[in-house]
Amino acid sequence: MDIKRIESVLSRFPQPKGNLIAILHEMQNEYHYLPEEELRYVSKKTGVALSQVYSIVTFYNRFSLKPKGEHQICVCLGTACHVKGAQKVMDSLERSLNIREGETTEDLKFSLGAVRCIGACSLAPAVVIDEETYREMTPKKMAKTLKHYK
Ligand code: FES
Known part of the structure; x- marks a missing residue:
């Protein structure tokens, strides 16, 4: 220690x-x-x-006993976001980060999670990275956004 x-x-x-x-x-x-x-x-x-x-x-969900990534990516998979293609965004993140939902990249840079509604359905599909909320995400927009965190 x-x-x-x-x-x-x-x-x-x-x-x-x-x-x-x-x-x-x-x-x-x-x-x-x-x-x-x-x-x-x-x-x-x-x-x-x-x-x-x-x-x-x-x-509290906020706390973790396992190492988490420097950046927490949370994809909303609630109904409104799901209907507007949130799963495709999640799939693209899993591919580009080479991890599955609930996992952390080996370099401890990113953790990837899902939630069922963040109360911002008008922004669907919504993705939260750390404290920032991103609206109307697509796999393409996600890839562009991710570059800012690498
Ligand atoms: S379902 Fe995604 S913000 Fe409500």
Whole structure:
């Protein structure tokens, strides 16, 4: 474990006790997942039992115990997006990244996931990359967009 790295995250919280979820968010952003050793360390620093830390981590989708890519790609496969060709966009991403839905590229650059509606049906088919939402995606537009993240 890199103590300096985890201490750098914790230093953003002068009062680690009572800030567990915020700390976990910072860790997820920093590491792109929550490594076990670091979680043990945070458990000690915050005084929250490790079992409780894990129950929080496994409850929220935002947190991952497996390494995630630097960029999270989320294709909406809800009804409106599906009707407008979201599966073709997903297929094109799987081909170009050489991974399947739910996987992460070997270089840890991208993780690919799917959701069932992001509440932006008028933008269908919609794809979210990190915090950015892309509208009316096609395989061609997706390939162009992806270049900006490589
Ligand atoms: S179905 Fe895709 S945003 Fe609603």
